[in-house]
Amino acid sequence: MKKLLKALWKKIVAYPTSWKDYVTVGRWMIYKKLLIIVSVLIPVLAVALICFFSRQPAGAVPVFRESDAKLKLYSGQAVVLMNQGNQKIYAGQVACGKYSGSGQLYSPSDGTLIYSGDFSEGKYSGQGSLYIGKQLLYEGGFLNGLYNGNGTLYSGSNVLFSGQFANGAYDGTGTLYEGKNILYSGQFAGGAYSGKGTLYANSVKVYEGGFENGLYSGQGSLYTQGKLIYTGGFAQGKRDGQGIQTTPDGVKIYEGAFRNDCYDGEGKLYSGGGARLQFEGNFIQGKPGPSGSIYNARGQLLYSGAVYEGSVDYLSLLGIPVSTLRTEVKEVPDIYYGSGFVGYLYQELGFAFITKYDYSTDSSQSGPAMKNTLSISTSSEIVSEADSSLFAKPEDNLVVNTLLVEERFFSLQMPENESPSAVKNNITGFEELMESRLARIPHSSFRQSYQPRTTIRGDHLFEALNLPEAAQFTGKSFDKDGVTYFYRTSDCTKDGVPWVIFCEKDKKNE
Structure with a gap:
């Protein structure tokens, strides 16, 4: 390559050796090679002059109207103005006329900052901060204009949510706040409590366990004033399945099946501070029966047979032999x-x-x-x-x-x-x-x-x-x-x- 350039340079700077190397213009003899060099230099010089005189001052950024056709062909740093007036609505990187890269979006009404962060194809995408009324609303990850990934959502000066997002909703693991108090900490899906989590009231634990669509679901524990009162199954926000109910002091009240938040199915009801059985058998909608065993406060078996709403089903005893009754009534x-x-x-x-x-x-x-x-x-x-x-x-x-x-x-x-x-x-x-x-x-x-x-x-x-x-x-x-x-x-x-x-x-x- 060097040899080629040297050979080309020699030809350019070589002295003419014949009258054929000249062109006659009137009484002037002009060297042919000189004409070629001038014809090449004139366009280059013209372009250089145009660029020199049209150059922006140092540090200046091009300004476009949002409907400017030139904006659609432009890539780089730019300032975009509204069509009417000179209100700035965007400042930052542009790719083929669309906001792309790092930039700031402003309110067209009063010019306050709306968003600062990453853009892609004109939408929030990447890391950024969203504002409303000059107050920070959200900071964290975005995708296609929606909250996505790790982020923190604010309510006024307080944190509202801190954790993971997907498609603009709470999704994954995070913590939800109510004022300055924790409201919920755990997993989310589609903006609702879903998976394992803990629910609070004034930062005092109310529930811990499974959630689905914002409702208690699966295995969990209920609390009152921070003290455990139930542990077991849940469905649709209500106690459902096998569980144990206790007093806030830990004294057992009931152990067995629940349905629709009531005792329902096989279970045991306790008395005397949870030390003795009161009833053991079937329950329907919170009431003992239709069969089971009744005990006194000392834990002695009094009756085993048909039961109606927690008491002996007396009508079932009419007409039966006393010898049969004696097998049911133990008192x-x-x-x-x-x-x-x-x-x-x-x-x-x-x-x-x-x-x-x-x-x-x-x-x-x-x-x-x-x-x-x-x-x-x-x-x-x-x-x-x-x-x-x-x-x-x-x-x-x-x-x-x-x-x-x-x-x-x-x-x-x-x-x-x-x-x-x-x-x-x-x-x-x-x-x-x-x-x-x-x-x-x-x-x-x-x-x-x-x-x-x-x-x-x-x-x-x-x-x-x-x-x-x-x-x-x-x-x-x-x-x-x-x-x-x-x-x-x-x-x-x-x-x-x-x-x-x-x-x-x-x-x-x-």
Whole structure:
């Protein structure tokens, strides 16, 4: 290349060697090579002069109107003015007429700064800061004019959100603020809480766990005043699935299934500071039932069977054999005899039932057969007969006819061959007795004071109607298995019922 240039230079600077190297113009002889050099230099010089005289002063940036056709062909630093007036709307880098690179966008109304940062194809793209009313609104990443990537959103002088964005919405991991307090910290999707996160009120934790579309979803924990009150499943913002509910002090209230924010399904309800079961079984819309087990405040099983709104489903007991009822009702009852009826009083469950008790000598009748008169003797044989026929299993062949539940009365339909009025008249006196006994029971909330009752047979209290108080009793008595039997020596029956009171020794004077 150097050799070529040297050879070319030699030809240019070489002296003419012949008249053929000249051109005759009038009386002038002009060297041909000189003409060629001048013809080349004149255009170059013209261009140089034009560039020199049209050059911008040092540091000057070209200014365009936004509708200027030249702007569409320009690339580099520029200032863009509005079509009307001289209000600046953009200052920065331009590529083929579009904002591209680093620049600042201004409000066409008052000239205040709107955006400062990176542009691409005329849109915010890259890192930048967005302003509104001269206050910073957002700083961070942009894509196609929308918040994207890591950034911080402001509300006045306070941070509103700090974290990740996508398509202009909270997306990814970040922290949302309410004033100067944290409102939410965790994952977002499409501008809503989504994924794992923690929700606050005045910077105090309210919820921690899963979210979907801004609602509690999946596994999570609820708090009140910063203290845990529930942990378990959620759906659509409500408790749903398996969970445990506690007091703010950590005492267990309920453990089991939830649906639509209510106890629903299999679960356990606790009392006594969470130490003992109150109910175990099914729940429907927050109410215990239709089946389950009921416990007292000491954790003793009272009942296992059909349940209605947390209590024994009393109507389900009507018409069933007493022997069957005894498999469901675990509480030890007080039992009363009189006028051909027997009544069972359940103090902790708060109900009583009455059934006919046939003492006739006809063994084909329902109920255990028993003689109308009772020969009194202290011999072990007679005592054994009385014990086995009247007291050992009084529920044999008996059916629950009438239920009394806190001033409510339920009864089976009377047999067709009996007069309803006659049956009613026959049961009235005994019903009144059972109602009076039921009325003595304090409200269920006070039943915790009851002493534990055992299932030992001798712990029952059997009472016959119209008997004098034990202290006034003038008849005879005998003891058997820690129980005292009081009886008369004559006329020892009334309406087919033996005049006998059956009680523990320590209850003689009751």
